[in-house]
Amino acid sequence: MASDLNDIELHDANLLSIATDHRERTVTVTLAYYPVSATRQRVDARLKFFDVVRMQETADLEELQGNAWAGNVVSWLPSQGPGTTYIHLARGFIAITAARLDFEPV
Numbered sequence: 001m002a003s004d005l006n007d008i009e010l011h012d013a014n015l016l017s018i019a020t021d022h023r024e025r026t027v028t029v030t031l032a033y034y035p036v037s038a039t040r041q042r043v044d045a046r047l048k049f050f051d052v053v054r055m056q057e058t059a060d061l062e063e064l065q066g067n068a069w070a071g072n073v074v075s076w077l078p079s080q081g082p083g084t085t086y087i088h089l090a091r092g093f094i095a096i097t098a099a100r101l102d103f104e105p106v
Helices: 061-066
Strands: 014-021 026-033 043-050 054-059 073-077 083-089 092-098 100-105
Touching: 014 054, 026 092, 043 092, 054 061, 092 100
Parallel strands: none
Antiparallel strands: 014 026, 026 043, 043 100, 054 092, 073 083, 083 092
C-alpha cells in the first residue's frame, strides 16, 4: 500500500472491473493507471476495500467504454483511514465506505 493514497494519481485511469464479496464485505476495484505522470503506459492495480459498510455506483457503461482510450476515471478522493472513498468517472461515480483501503499494483 502507498504511504499516502493522495500521492496516487488516478486521473485518466481506466476502470476495468468491480468485484463485490457480500459475505466477506469486501470490494475490489481493478483499474489501469499511469504510475508516474511522465509515462504513457498504464499498469494494472487493485483498490481493495475491507469491512465495507456501503457502496454506491452510478455508471454509464457506454460512456466508460467510449472514454477508455483517454481514461474513464476523472479523479478520486481516497479516505485516509475508515471512511468513504469517492471515484469520479466519465458520467458516473463510485462511493465506497469501508474500514480499510489497500492499493496494490498488480
